[in-house]
Amino acid sequence: MTPLIDMAMLLIVFFVLVSQIGVTDRVKMKLPKPLPSAAVPPGREARGVINAIVGEAGRVQAWRFAGSDYAADAAGLRALTEAVAAALKAQPALEVHLRASSDVHYESIAPVIEAVGRAATLANPQTPAKLRVAVQPESSRG
Amino acid sequence: MAEAAHIVEALARLRQGDGPTPEQQDDAELDRRLQAARAKRRRGSGLQLNLTPMIDVTFLLLVFFVCTTKALDKEGLLRADLSERGGIVGVDALTLEEPPLRIEVRVADGRTTLRVMAPLPQPADAEQLGALLASKLYGPRNPGGLFAADQPIELAPSKDAPWEDAVAAFNAITRAGYTRVSFARPQ
Numbered sequence: 007m008t009p010l011i012d013m014a015m016l017l018i019v020f021f022v023l024v025s026q027i028g029v030t031d032r033v034k035m036k037l038p039k040p041l042p043s044a045a046v047p048p049g050r051e052a053r054g055v056i057n058a059i060v061g062e063a064g065r066v067q068a069w070r071f072a073g074s075d076y077a078a079d080a081a082g083l084r085a086l087t088e089a090v091a092a093a094l095k096a097q098p099a100l101e102v103h104l105r106a107s108s109d110v111h112y113e114s115i116a117p118v119i120e121a122v123g124r125a126a127t128l129a130n131p132q133t134p135a136k137l138r139v140a141v142q143p144e145s146s147r148g
Numbered sequence: 149m150a151e152a153a154h155i156v157e158a159l160a161r162l163r164q165g166d167g168p169t170p171e172q173q174d175d176a177e178l179d180r181r182l183q184a185a186r187a188k189r190r191r192g193s194g195l196q197l198n199l200t201p202m203i204d205v206t207f208l209l210l211v212f213f214v215c216t217t218k219a220l221d222k223e224g225l226l227r228a229d230l231s232e233r234g235g236i237v238g239v240d241a242l243t244l245e246e247p248p249l250r251i252e253v254r255v256a257d258g259r260t261t262l263r264v265m266a267p268l269p270q271p272a273d274a275e276q277l278g279a280l281l282a283s284k285l286y287g288p289r290n291p292g293g294l295f296a297a298d299q300p301i302e303l304a305p306s307k308d309a310p311w312e313d314a315v316a317a318f319n320a321i322t323r324a325g326y327t328r329v330s331f332a333r334p335q
């Protein structure tokens with residue numbers, strides 16, 4: 007009986023950890039679903055996720071990064087740039103993931119891509135930053 | 149009739165109160181044995197832990213976590229290039245930096261059109277864009293190709309282009325085998 011309980015406990019600990027990793031920084035949204043997808047599965051790298059919080063039709067209301075929200079205006083983007091730069095400075099290998107809903111207009115996403123580029127230059131001018139665009143692979147459920 | 153007589157006799161004896169019935173004798177015997185067994189258990193190492201409720205809870209938790217982790221879907225990632233924005237990042241003084249190939253995503257009357265800013269046949273959708281760029285990719289299999297895999301490509305969606313269409317074009321370019329794809333500022 008003891009090995010069985012051992013195994014069960016081990017699995018529980020595993021799933022507790024895995025689900026905690028999965029839940030962090032995942033705002034529920036409809037990601038773009040390009041077909042057939044060239045997307046790669048997420049690796050083991052450290053990641054900082056920028057979520058687009060969508061307001062009214064096609065516009066981003068705020069950006070969520072590392073648990074705090076930044077308004078989608080000039081001041082908010084400046085604060086976001088500083089936050090991303092600080093995170094990149096602490097972890098140079100950090101991958102920045104961009105999660106935005108598929109119906110958002112490019113106009114409201116472009117500033118944040120630019121902000122990530124600026125943050126990367128601020129943090130480590132030598133190494134290019136890694137931006138990853140999150141998409142929904144075809145195999146998974148919506 | 150014999151049974152009835154036996155019962156009547158037993159009842160009479162009970163009423164008189166002269167000694168226990170055979171059933172009562174059995175009960176007393178059982179009690180004595182039980183107490184002996186308990187005493188023996190206390191003395192020896194017969195102490196037992198009931199594990200069943202713990203296993204029940206454990207499996208319940210296990211099933212719960214298995215289900216919830218399944219609900220969290222995997223996400224795919226597309227690699228975007230930021231070096232165009234980084235300014236001085238990774239520029240080698242001895243190599244000529246090629247001008248990026250610009251691909252525009254435009255929206256007119258609810259329809260998305262793609263425009264390759266080069267003298268090439270214009271694709272109608274993301275799939276054709278991918279096929280076109282794959283056919284122009286230089287490599288051992290395609291010595292007549294125009295572009296190397298690290299040819300910088302700048303994807304320029306218009307302001308009102310939905311993110312979905314921008315990502316579809318981006319995906320097509322990545323699928324065609326190009327590694328340096330970046331997003332441009334919206335015009």
